[in-house]
Amino acid sequence: MTTTPTAATAVEQFALRRRTPLERLQHVLHAYPAISPLLVLILAFAVFSAVNPRFAAPNSLSLVLQQVAVVGALAVGQTLVILTAGIDLSVGAVTILAMMLAAKLAEGHGLPGVLAVAAGIGVGLLAGLVNGTLVTRIGLPPFIVTLGTLSIFGAIALLYTKGQSVPATDLPALLNWTGETFPIGRFRISIGVVLVAVLYLVVGYALATTAWGRHVYAIGDDKEAARLAGIRVDRVLLSVYLTAGAIYGLAAWILVGRAGAASPNAITDANLESITAVVIGGTSLFGGRGVLVGTLLGALIVGFFRSGLSLAGVDDQYRVLAVGLLVLLAVAVDQWIRKVKS
Amino acid sequence: MGLHTGRRSALLLALATATCLVATGCGGGSDKSGDDSVAVALITKNSTNPFFVTMQDGARKAAETEGVKLTLAAGKEDGDEAGQVQAIEDAIARGDDGILITPNGPGVNPAIKKARDAGLYVIALDTPPEPANTVDITFATDNFKAGELIGKWTAKQLGGKPATVALLDLFNDKIVSVDYNRDQGFLSGMGIDTKDRKVNGDEAKSGSYSAGTYSIVCNEPTDGAEDGGRTAMERCLAKNPAINVVYTINEPAAVGAQKALQAAGVKDALVVSIDGGCNGVQQVKSGLISATSQQYPVKMAELGVQAITKIAKGGEKPQTTSGLDFFDTGVTLVTDKPATGVDSITSADGASKCWGKA
Numbered sequence: 089m090t091t092t093p094t095a096a097t098a099v100e101q102f103a104l105r106r107r108t109p110l111e112r113l114q115h116v117l118h119a120y121p122a123i124s125p126l127l128v129l130i131l132a133f134a135v136f137s138a139v140n141p142r143f144a145a146p147n148s149l150s151l152v153l154q155q156v157a158v159v160g161a162l163a164v165g166q167t168l169v170i171l172t173a174g175i176d177l178s179v180g181a182v183t184i185l186a187m188m189l190a191a192k193l194a195e196g197h198g199l200p201g202v203l204a205v206a207a208g209i210g211v212g213l214l215a216g217l218v219n220g221t222l223v224t225r226i227g228l229p230p231f232i233v234t235l236g237t238l239s240i241f242g243a244i245a246l247l248y249t250k251g252q253s254v255p256a257t258d259l260p261a262l263l264n265w266t267g268e269t270f271p272i273g274r275f276r277i278s279i280g281v282v283l284v285a286v287l288y289l290v291v292g293y294a295l296a297t298t299a300w301g302r303h304v305y306a307i308g309d310d311k312e313a314a315r316l317a318g319i320r321v322d323r324v325l326l327s328v329y330l331t332a333g334a335i336y337g338l339a340a341w342i343l344v345g346r347a348g349a350a351s352p353n354a355i356t357d358a359n360l361e362s363i364t365a366v367v368i369g370g371t372s373l374f375g376g377r378g379v380l381v382g383t384l385l386g387a388l389i390v391g392f393f394r395s396g397l398s399l400a401g402v403d404d405q406y407r408v409l410a411v412g413l414l415v416l417l418a419v420a421v422d423q424w425i426r427k428v429k430s
Numbered sequence: 431m432g433l434h435t436g437r438r439s440a441l442l443l444a445l446a447t448a449t450c451l452v453a454t455g456c457g458g459g460s461d462k463s464g465d466d467s468v469a470v471a472l473i474t475k476n477s478t479n480p481f482f483v484t485m486q487d488g489a490r491k492a493a494e495t496e497g498v499k500l501t502l503a504a505g506k507e508d509g510d511e512a513g514q515v516q517a518i519e520d521a522i523a524r525g526d527d528g529i530l531i532t533p534n535g536p537g538v539n540p541a542i543k544k545a546r547d548a549g550l551y552v553i554a555l556d557t558p559p560e561p562a563n564t565v566d567i568t569f570a571t572d573n574f575k576a577g578e579l580i581g582k583w584t585a586k587q588l589g590g591k592p593a594t595v596a597l598l599d600l601f602n603d604k605i606v607s608v609d610y611n612r613d614q615g616f617l618s619g620m621g622i623d624t625k626d627r628k629v630n631g632d633e634a635k636s637g638s639y640s641a642g643t644y645s646i647v648c649n650e651p652t653d654g655a656e657d658g659g660r661t662a663m664e665r666c667l668a669k670n671p672a673i674n675v676v677y678t679i680n681e682p683a684a685v686g687a688q689k690a691l692q693a694a695g696v697k698d699a700l701v702v703s704i705d706g707g708c709n710g711v712q713q714v715k716s717g718l719i720s721a722t723s724q725q726y727p728v729k730m731a732e733l734g735v736q737a738i739t740k741i742a743k744g745g746e747k748p749q750t751t752s753g754l755d756f757f758d759t760g761v762t763l764v765t766d767k768p769a770t771g772v773d774s775i776t777s778a779d780g781a782s783k784c785w786g787k788a
């Protein structure tokens with residue numbers, strides 16, 4: 089992954105004087121935000137493999153990938169929003185709404201699979217339009233907007249489905265297709281995992297190499313400066329919320345395939361889990377700093393802890409505790425690195 | 431507010447409405463019920479679980495028949511005590527005659543006491559509170575017995591083969607009675623010593639059940655949903671791929687568990703569950719679930735509405751089933767592979783008595 093555009097100015101500052109090793113580390117972490125989560129991931133992998141060799145078996149690693157696929161996808165959208173110094177609390181509600189609408193349309197109205205999937209992504213886009221419009225046109229803070237839409241979308245989903253789930257047998261094959269697995273060597277990969285991998289590549293490429301990506305970073309770094317530099321801030325922000333929404337719609341499709349049914353009780357902790365992955369992945373909650381690959385590492389770290397501690401026979405609450413510590417650590421590192429710029 | 435509200439207030443209004451729909455159900459205004467009409471509040475654990483949705487439908491129908499004014503409310507999720515306390519306070523303020531509640535935990539007990547002190551008759555549905563005399567009476571499934579039925583059936587089906595058991599519970603971070611009653615009931619039915627009947631996972635990890643030897647691989651939480659059931663089963667299979675008995679807290683969890691079993695190529699495991707919803711009975715028919723204990727939420731709601739109506743009009747109070755501290759609304763084993771000595775009905779019969787939608 090490439091460096092963030094803000095790194096260049098820091099390099100010039102640093103060239104002016106000798107650096108201590110600590111400053112050098114600070115500088116490297118600033119230039120490559122994904123390094124800290126990568127170290128954590130490697131360390132976690134080593135420790136858990138040592139405790140229980142089963143952990144590193146292809147079968148068990150395949151399952152970790154399948155388990156983090158949905159949150160991993162949601163975290164892509166969450167990363168985009170957080171990069172612009174926003175936050176999206178409506179992630180879970182939008183995903184459930186998209187999934188239930190797609191499933192109900194397919195079941196009740198006999199909509200073919202392709203259209204049902206499109207409808208789910210359409211719901212995501214619509215939700216993104218609502219969130220984005222409220223943020224840009226009315227100028228409400230993203231936290232408040234998505235806190236509101238979390239309730240609204242959640243309520244609509246429940247009113248619409250009357251709380252009932254749709255079993256797999258009533259769904260077109262295409263909706264379940266994301267849960268299908270195929271072997272790659274000794275690994276078993278699901279279609280959902282492939283979709284998430286493609287998603288990371290596409291969005292990661294867009295963030296790292298396109299003008300749009302640079303605008304997203306610029307807005308997160310300093311909205312006013314971005315405006316003065318001629319970036320159409322509102323338009324870019326709206327595109328971020330629309331993209332995030334479409335991604336939640338895609339995640340809904342992956343979720344149906346994995347769960348084997350569309351149930352309004354699914355992914356109760358999606359909001360917090362997606363934010364957790366982004367934060368552990370080294371993306372700054374203050375906006376403008378972070379890389380998408382970090383988010384992927386963050387989601388994998390949580391997945392490794394879940395599987396590793398379970399195989400070690402440790403109570404799951406220790407995973408919750410460890411993840412909490414990681415979040416605090418990640419934010420502390422972020423604050424420390426920010427001093428490079430000042 | 432006039433019709434010409436600004437965008438902001440419109441948003442706030444929408445927010446308030448949405449929040450209030452999610453949190454409390456927002457019954458009609460505060461019109462005190464007159465002395466001639468009976469008013470009842472039904473407060474469920476949440477409004478998403480088909481079980482509670484069915485219960486709400488049953489209560490609505492019963493209320494229509496009896497000419498009762500019914501207000502529906504629910505917690506945001508299983509375990510949301512604060513939302514239920516609010517709903518109880520609303521019912522007292524409305525001047526309802528009685529409350530039907532599936533309590534989310536001991537945190538609602540003080541509010542229930544307040545309601546009874548205010549003269550409301552309080553009936554717990556589905557989940558007896560701790561202690562049971564917190565409410566006037568409970569109408570519920572004997573969850574321990576429901577677990578016991580699938581446990582006995584499993585022991586008979588194995589016919590002496592070693593049992594490698596996965597226990598897919600509801601939570602691992604909250605203790606709720608339905609969770610330990612079903613789990614420990616299942617193990618008791620298998621003939622396994624559960625040690626403390628109110629604690630999941632404290633039993634010996636290996637030993638002998640009524641017909642052979644057993645080993646318990648895992649206790650994993652599912653949140654009672656498909657995706658949770660799948661992840662839980664995957665974790666159990668990672669520990670031991672030779673699992674041949676899977677207990678699940680409810681049918682959505684069983685569906686998720688089956689997905690994981692199929693993905694791992696395990697075909698002959700016995701998957702047993704509890705609920706008897708129409709989806710679940712359908713799964714029994716298709717062979718995804720081997721046996722399930724069916725319960726009757728509509729009956730609970732109907733009996734509840736009828737009881738409060740009767741009391742409000744000066745009639746008799748209902749009595750508990752003998753030997754239990756609640757009124758048992760019954761449980762039946764549904765399976766297409768009957769076992770000798772364990773009463774059961776077929777999936778076809780189960781489908782005629784099931785709840786929710788197929």
